[in-house]
Amino acid sequence: MTAKMEEIKKINKLVVNFDICSSSHIIEDLLKTDNIKIWRDLLIGMEEHLTKKSSDYDAEIYKFTGDGWIILFDQPYSGTNIFKFLRDIDKELENIYNDKVFVSLDIPPKIYGLTVGIDEGPLISLKMNNVIEYIGRPINIACRLQSVINEIDIKGGFRIFMSHRLYHTLKDELAEYYPKATERPLRNISGGANFMCYRLAISDMPFRIISVIYGTPKNKIDVTYQYTKQIINNSLDILVTNEIAENDPHKGVRKTLSIKYAFQGKIYIKEVNEGARLQLPENVKV
Numbered sequence: 015m016t017a018k019m020e021e022i023k024k025i026n027k028l029v030v031n032f033d034i035c036s037s038s039h040i041i042e043d044l045l046k047t048d049n050i051k052i053w054r055d056l057l058i059g060m061e062e063h064l065t066k067k068s069s070d071y072d073a074e075i076y077k078f079t080g081d082g083w084i085i086l087f088d089q090p091y092s093g094t095n096i097f098k099f100l101r102d103i104d105k106e107l108e109n110i111y112n113d114k115v116f117v118s119l120d121i122p123p124k125i126y127g128l129t130v131g132i133d134e135g136p137l138i139s140l141k142m143n144n145v146i147e148y149i150g151r152p153i154n155i156a157c158r159l160q161s162v163i164n165e166i167d168i169k170g171g172f173r174i175f176m177s178h179r180l181y182h183t184l185k186d187e188l189a190e191y192y193p194k195a196t197e198r199p200l201r202n203i204s205g206g207a208n209f210m211c212y213r214l215a216i217s218d219m220p221f222r223i224i225s226v227i228y229g230t231p232k233n234k235i236d237v238t239y240q241y242t243k244q245i246i247n248n249s250l251d252i253l254v255t256n257e258i259a260e261n262d263p264h265k266g267v268r269k270t271l272s273i274k275y276a277f278q279g280k281i282y283i284k285e286v287n288e289g290a291r292l293q294l295p296e297n298v299k300v
Contacts, residue, residue, distance in 0.1 A: 023139040027148070028091045028180070030073075030100070031156040032130040033082035034107065035168065036123035043119045052118050056110050063106045071099040076148065082128075082160075084153065091134065093187030097216075100174070104128050104216050124246075125168050128216060131160030132176040134183075158200040159211060169245040171219035178210035191215050192222070192276075221248050221295040224274040224281070228254075229263035237261075241273065250294040254286050 044050045057078075064075050064083065072095065074086040087096060104127060116122055133155035137148040159175035167173070171192065176184075181193065192215045197208035215222075226241045227234050237259045244252050254271045256262040263269065269288040274281065277295040286292045 024136050025139055026089055026135060027137050027152065028087040028089075028096070028132065028134040029137075029152045029156040030085040030087070030096065030130060030132050031079070031082065031153070031160045032085070032100070032103070032128045033079070033160055035125055035127050035129050035173075037081035039121075039123045040115065040119065043121055044115075047118070047120065049118050052114055056107075056115055059110045059114075060103075060107060064103065067099070067102060071095055071102075073099055084156070086137075086148070091184065093184035096132075097188070097191060100128070100130060100216055125165060127168075128173055129160050129163040129168070130174040130216065131156040131158065131163075132174065132180060133159065134177070134180045155200070155203065155209075158203055158209075159198075162198045162200065166239060166242050167213060170213075170242050171215045171217075171222045172213035173216045174214040176212050176214060178212060181212040188214060192219055219276065220278055221245075222276050223250075224276060226271065226273045228259045228271045229269050230267050233264040235259065235261055235263045237271075250292060252292055254288050254290055254292055256288075 041050065041053055044053050060083075061078070064073075064085075067073075068075055068085075072087065074088075075083060076086050077084045085099075107128060111126060133152040135150065135152040135155075137150035137152060139146060139148055141147070155177055159177065163173065163175055167175075172194065174191070175198070178195070181188065185193065194213045195210070196213050197210055199207065200209045203209060223238060223242050223245070225236070226238045228237045229235055240258055240260055241250065244250055244258065252258060254269075256269075271286045271288070271292070272283065273286070273292070273294070274283050275294060276282075282295075284292075284294070284296075
């Protein structure tokens with residue numbers, strides 16, 4: 015237990031909570047073939063890499079969470095340093111996964127990699143059972159932000175959610191990570207009200223959808239969500255239909271789809287008629 019005379023300290027930290035996406039799927043698959051040791055080896059490999067690299071990035075490995083870690087950074091915060099750290103960890107995970115895990119799965123998950131939540135603020139530091147523990151809102155926020163990253167975010171290339179407030183203190187260093195404002199309800203935070211945050215990409219996004227509008231000049235709807243869902247292996251190959259749009263904005267009239275997307279750092283706009291085949295990306299300037 016914590017000794018009553020133990021001093022309780024308050025210190026500002028930047029909190030990075032990251033999980034390994036689709037871990038439950040992978041564990042279940044490996045258990046069926048009695049290969050769970052492979053998952054253990056992945057976690058050990060990640061822990062060893064984190065330990066080796068933590069000093070390079072001034073990172074404090076705080077806690078293992080079962081399928082991820084909570085990492086802490088001290089002030090002054092460097093967005094460049096933190097994102098270099100995350101890219102390093104993501105690359106190591108990709109290497110271990112491809113070399114050891116993927117080849118041992120019967121049904122590999124469609125989505126894999128890190129998902130990350132980030133926040134900053136005061137934490138209370140105290141010693142419990144001779145171990146330093148931290149409690150405070152930034153840990154809760156970082157964990158909740160990580161947990162609301164969904165399949166559509168990931169297919170759009172966004173694996174990092176950062177609190178709105180923290181993003182604006184670091185935004186000058188984060189322009190290359192495709193920041194995009196959004197709102198999400200966070201469980202047990204502010205009564206479930208929408209929480210302002212930013213989505214960011216952990217790595218380069220050679221292809222991503224920015225917006226998709228479907229309909230006629232008189233009746234148009236936003237179908238960005240529906241078309242982002244159709245991305246497979248960083249590409250899009252589908253027929254433009256009402257079924258994909260999940261709606262018919264102007265019954266009996268032929269519709270047009272206008273899609274704005276980014277490819278290799280450039281922005282393109284393409285228009286396709288209803289019933290036509292849409293294949294992206296294409297390296298042709300419109």
